[in-house]
Amino acid sequence: MPDNLADAPRLEDVLRVLEGRFPEAVAGRDFAKGELTIRVRTESLTDVLRFLQAEQGFAALQDMIGLDRGPETAAGSKRFAVLYQVYRPADRLRLRVAVETEESEALPSAVSIWKSADWAEREIFDMFGLRFSGHPGLKRIYLDEAFEGHPLRKDFPLGGRGDGF
């Protein structure tokens, strides 16, 4: 499992093509244990995802992951992040795209790019309370509609709230 991006030439290629096509989009990258995460800016998110799907062969959005750094996140950095786990079947290449966000912001929905984003975005809305603009029906997917709060946030009590749910 390489920790150096130079040892993963196919992922390095994707990053180079992406940076060439959208010079402003990439905010950073993390590479560890053979896995590449490309951090992109919110403004460029839709362009980057559409490019990966339409022109780089990443036909599948396998999962979307929400991330909460907790309410004490340092000023200047954002509390939440959303990660897109995409997959290219042709050479079985996996890639993560990460974008940082806040509760007050709405990320652009990826449903028009991958249909699998529909339920994935509903899950993140359910668990973290993050919104996606342009989603065809953003509502809770697992929890009851009457449930209050978003349980995967770090400030949600681990032992529950004893409110009947």
Add this chain to the structure above:
Amino acid sequence: MAFKEIALNMGPQHPSTHGVLRLKLAVDNEVVLRLEPVLGYLHRGMEKLWENLTYTQIVPLTDRLDYLAALSSNLGFVLAVEKLAGIEIPKRGQVLRVVLAEL
């Protein structure tokens, strides 16, 4: 027969679904016009639960993710932990895992 759209709730408990799943159907006689799945009846909040457990405490809980392939869920979890921690398991363990996952 004349067209008549009927709203039909299939589930959450239904003999043809393995777990619990509710389908909100709009049907015209035998034809399903629209379908909206309602899920989450078996959502047990495992991710939240795991926030406060050690890696080994989590292993038996991964059994419950899919009761038809409990060992495969164990395997997925321990592979992730081993990758994270840089652990390489003995050859015999690797072979046993293949056998168990294939059965």
